Amino acid sequence: MKIMTCPLNGPRNISEFVYGGQVKAMPDHQNVSDTDWAHHVFYEKNDVGIVLEWWMHSPSSFWFIAERHNATDEIIRTYPADQLFKQRVDFVANEGES
Amino acid sequence: MPFGLLKYGISNDYPFEKEADLPLPTELKRQYDVVIIGGGGHGVATAYYLAKYHGITNVAVLEKGYLGGGNTARNTAVIRSNYLTPEGVKFYSESVKLYENLSNEFDFNIMYSQRGQLTLAHTDATVRAFRQRAEVNKHFGGGTELIDPRDVAELVPTLNLNPANLPVLAGLWHKDGATARHDAVAWGYARGATQCGVELHQVTEVTDVLVSNGRVTGVKTTRGDVNAGVVIQAVAGHSALMAQKAGFPLPLVAYPLQAMVTLPVKPFLTPLVSSSALHCYVQQTSRGEMVIGGGSDPYPLYNSRASLPLKEGLISSAVEMFPFLSEMRLLRQWAGITDMTSDYSPIMGLSPVENYYIDAGWGTWGFKATPICGKTMAELVASGGKVPELIQPFELARFDRFKQVNEMGATAASH
Numbered sequence: 267m268k269i270m271t272c273p274l275n276g277p278r279n280i281s282e283f284v285y286g287g288q289v290k291a292m293p294d295h296q297n298v299s300d301t302d303w304a305h306h307v308f309y310e311k312n313d314v315g316i317v318l319e320w321w322m323h324s325p326s327s328f329w330f331i332a333e334r335h336n337a338t339d340e341i342i343r344t345y346p347a348d349q350l351f352k353q354r355v356d357f358v359a360n361e362g363e364s
Numbered sequence: 365m366p367f368g369l370l371k372y373g374i375s376n377d378y379p380f381e382k383e384a385d386l387p388l389p390t391e392l393k394r395q396y397d398v399v400i401i402g403g404g405g406h407g408v409a410t411a412y413y414l415a416k417y418h419g420i421t422n423v424a425v426l427e428k429g430y431l432g433g434g435n436t437a438r439n440t441a442v443i444r445s446n447y448l449t450p451e452g453v454k455f456y457s458e459s460v461k462l463y464e465n466l467s468n469e470f471d472f473n474i475m476y477s478q479r480g481q482l483t484l485a486h487t488d489a490t491v492r493a494f495r496q497r498a499e500v501n502k503h504f505g506g507g508t509e510l511i512d513p514r515d516v517a518e519l520v521p522t523l524n525l526n527p528a529n530l531p532v533l534a535g536l537w538h539k540d541g542a543t544a545r546h547d548a549v550a551w552g553y554a555r556g557a558t559q560c561g562v563e564l565h566q567v568t569e570v571t572d573v574l575v576s577n578g579r580v581t582g583v584k585t586t587r588g589d590v591n592a593g594v595v596i597q598a599v600a601g602h603s604a605l606m607a608q609k610a611g612f613p614l615p616l617v618a619y620p621l622q623a624m625v626t627l628p629v630k631p632f633l634t635p636l637v638s639s640s641a642l643h644c645y646v647q648q649t650s651r652g653e654m655v656i657g658g659g660s661d662p663y664p665l666y667n668s669r670a671s672l673p674l675k676e677g678l679i680s681s682a683v684e685m686f687p688f689l690s691e692m693r694l695l696r697q698w699a700g701i702t703d704m705t706s707d708y709s710p711i712m713g714l715s716p717v718e719n720y721y722i723d724a725g726w727g728t729w730g731f732k733a734t735p736i737c738g739k740t741m742a743e744l745v746a747s748g749g750k751v752p753e754l755i756q757p758f759e760l761a762r763f764d765r766f767k768q769v770n771e772m773g774a775t776a777a778s779h
Contacts, residue, residue: 281673282671288709302767308763309763312605312614312616312618337665339669
């Protein structure tokens with residue numbers, strides 16, 4: 267059984283977790299070009315090595331960040347998302363756009 | 365000829381040595397017109413069509429392991445064209461047509477066996493989606509129809525019609541569905557290509573791609589540098605890593621895909637059977653083994669390791685479909701690395717680097733596309749970079765324009 271440590275619930279079976287994609291820096295959504303936005307949406311870092319990823323502990327719906335090696339599957343560490351994201355991002359639609 | 369046989373019986377000469385299927389390895393030259401990275405089905409198929417139909421024979425296929433030893437050997441050998449999008453159906457049905465005649469074309473038996481493929485629907489939503497797939501297929505030339513549970517029971521009498529308490533509501537019956545010996549496909553293409561003068565270099569890893577002024581000039585290999593006018597990458601699971609060597613990213617995520625086979629039993633199952641809700645498919649090979657396959661792993665990994673939870677899940681689904689399978693013994697299990705695109709369609713054609721062509725994003729649908737992929741990639745090279753109409757929808761640039769080909773008929777896609 268593969269174990270992942272949830273920052274909220276402690277070590278649990280990996281089957282209780284859902285993978286949520288790599289952690290990526292969000293471009294400024296108000297001023298970004300279509301191509302750059304497409305890159306943000308569709309492209310991920312593809313090197314072999316340690317990657318930063320979003321994971322969720324499914325029974326408690328708790329989202330957190332994991333550092334994992336994408337070839338050995340070793341989970342280096344996990345921590346709550348607020349260690350990386352200090353600020354809330356609010357999406358506001360532009361005036362006149364629908 | 366009995367007398368011929370007798371002659372060999374008393375002679376010391378082994379009769380087939382002089383006509384070996386593949387020529388012995390040669391020196392790697394410093395210059396080729398075309399270098400193909402990856403000696404799997406797609407790579408050698410491209411070389412074959414280039415040499416045989418376009419007269420381009422100064423071609424080297426560079427393979428880091430051995431011929432057809434990657435995903436060509438790891439797929440579950442399903443051939444079908446019952447996809448959802450018009451682009452996908454047109455493309456894959458051309459591939460099925462080429463497969464039908466491949467043994468004759470090679471004069472080499474690929475054990476192509478057209479048994480039909482049956483996908484089961486367990487919800488109303490899936491029945492609706494299947495009806496659409498059947499109509500799209502009929503329109504674009506594939507043989508697919510929606511059938512009711514009675515017909516399903518007639519086609520596959522051994523099937524449990526209520527697997528995991530998910531009653532079978534309908535079936536998508538694809539009579540063109542087939543299987544073949546996957547190794548033989550690679551061998552047939554490699555033999556045909558080398559007979560025309562193509563060089564296949566195994567145990568020759570490409571370590572870097574040489575680009576100058578936005579144009580590819582050659583590759584670095586473990587056996588020295590090679591200059592090339594055109595370079596094609598066809599490296600399946602490691603596509604994104606190879607493209608990075610050429611200097612651009614690909615919108616791919618690598619997931620392991622696991623499968624297994626049981627010990628052989630007498631033939632009892634003709635069609636290839638797949639359940640949309642259980643994410644599991646079962647088929648019997650011509651040798652009698654039961655092949656069990658399903659969806660990709662739940663998270664990305666550049667590793668073809670196997671995991672017990674996924675194997676247990678696959679087996680429990682297979683046993684729900686055919687309960688007597690629980691009595692059988694597993695023979696082998698394995699995994700391959702699939703390069704998944706977000707729209708479940710491949711990435712083919714031009715790249716940001718001039719004369720560097722890509723054949724990637726083959727996820728869980730690469731084997732069935734081998735012939736048409738080789739044919740269209742060869743056309744692309746022979747025409748000097750004019751993308752054939754059939755593969756235009758699969759260009760890399762579609763991601764920048766939000767013009768994805770949403771292929772929800774792929775096995776890995778949820779229905």
